[in-house]
Amino acid sequence: xxxxxxxxxxxxxxxxxxxxxxxxxxxxxxxxxxxxxxxxxxxxxxxxxxxxxxxxxxxxxxxxxxxxxxxxxxxxxxxxxxxxxxxxxxxxxxxxxxxxxxxxxxxxxx
Amino acid sequence: xxxxxxxxxxxxxxxxxxxxxxxxxxxxxxxxxxxxxxxxxxxxxxxxxxxxxxxxxxxxxxxxxxxxxxxxxxxxxxxxxxxxxxxxxxxxxxxxxxxxxxxxxxxxxxxxxxxxxx
Numbered sequence: 001x002x003x004x005x006x007x008x009x010x011x012x013x014x015x016x017x018x019x020x021x022x023x024x025x026x027x028x029x030x031x032x033x034x035x036x037x038x039x040x041x042x043x044x045x046x047x048x049x050x051x052x053x054x055x056x057x058x059x060x061x062x063x064x065x066x067x068x069x070x071x072x073x074x075x076x077x078x079x080x081x082x083x084x085x086x087x088x089x090x091x092x093x094x095x096x097x098x099x100x101x102x103x104x105x106x107x108x109x110x
Numbered sequence: 111x112x113x114x115x116x117x118x119x120x121x122x123x124x125x126x127x128x129x130x131x132x133x134x135x136x137x138x139x140x141x142x143x144x145x146x147x148x149x150x151x152x153x154x155x156x157x158x159x160x161x162x163x164x165x166x167x168x169x170x171x172x173x174x175x176x177x178x179x180x181x182x183x184x185x186x187x188x189x190x191x192x193x194x195x196x197x198x199x200x201x202x203x204x205x206x207x208x209x210x211x212x213x214x215x216x217x218x219x220x221x222x223x224x225x226x227x228x
Contacts, residue, residue, distance in 0.1 A: 031215060042112065042200060042219040043153070087153065091215050097166050098143060098202075098217060102152040 002026045004101035006088055011107045012078055020073045020104045022088030030091040034062050034073045037085045037103070046073070046086075075106075083108045113137065114220035116201050122226045128189040131223045135182055135203030141165070142184040143204070143217060144176055148197040159184055191227045198222045 003025045012018040024032070031050040035043035049055055049064035049071060061074040073086055088101040113136035123129055135142050144156040155168035159178035170176075173191075178184040188195060202217040 033216065040198070042221050043217075044112075045216050045218070048216060089217075097158060098215070099155055099168075100145075100153040 002090055002092055002099040004088055004090060004099060006086075006101045006104045008102070009105045009107070011109060014078055014080060014108055014110050016078050017074065017076050018078060018106065020075070020086050020088075020106065022071045022073070022101055024069050024071070024088070024090050024101070026069075026090050026092045026099075028092040029066060032062075032064055032071050033089045033091065033098075034060075034071075035087040035089065035100075037087055039085075043087055078108050080108050080110065082106065112218050112220060114201060114203050114218050116199075116220035116223050118223055119221065120224050120226075122228065123191060124228055125191055125193060127191050127227075128187065129191065129225065131186040131188070131199050131201075131225075133184045133186070133201030133203075133220060135184070135201075136218055139203035139205050139218070140182065141204045141206060142178055142182070143202045144170075144184070144186050145200045145202065146197050147200060147222075148194075151197075153200065156186070188225070193227050196225060196227045198224050 005023045033048050034046040037043040047062040054063045059076045064071045085103040085105045087103045115134040117132045141160045143158045145153040147153050156170040157176050158166040162178050173189050176186045200222045202219045204217050
């Protein structure tokens with residue numbers, strides 16, 4: 001099966017940098033995905049990693065280490081609108097596809 | 111607009127009743143996923159269909175069932191409803207059915223159907 005772990009809550013200050021970690025155990029690996037979800041809204045796709053290393057997309061970057069079963073999402077120049085839950089999801093083999101972690105609720109303070 | 115359409119947006123019903131939630135995937139997407147999200151909880155995977163066939167099953171209760179039709183839209187049927195079934199139900203679609211190292215596995219979510227059981 002799959003097991004995904006993330007911190008429950010984090011707080012950061014506007015303009016700062018925050019790193020949200022995700023650890024996972026899975027049988028079969030076809031990629032790790034990060035989503036953003038504002039309360040009561042649909043999750044929206046942020047980034048995708050399938051190879052080790054850093055993927056950068058504007059203010060957001062995501063890192064993956066497959067050997068360690070570890071990923072992080074890095075958010076730079078935090079804005080108030082970044083206050084949301086950040087969900088880590090792993091795509092595994094058929095039958096174990098797209099399981100989401102519990103999510104990390106980020107609060108950005110002025 | 112994500113391109114994934116879910117109806118109804120809101121639904122209020124009583125315990126013991128049955129409801130059907132509908133999802134139309136993005137044009138070109140063959141795979142449909144259903145998730146349940148209770149208040150302040152994570153996304154719980156229910157079931158996945160690919161091109162009309164069941165591909166994966168998660169923690170879906172026996173009172174719940176789903177299917178994907180030839181036109182690729184999907185319906186999630188919830189019966190004998192209980193108070194604890196109150197939740198946001200999300201549908202998501204993707205181009206592939208998974209099992210491949212490709213960004214085409216990215217899920218696009220609909221806006222959700224909020225079910226309240228009284």
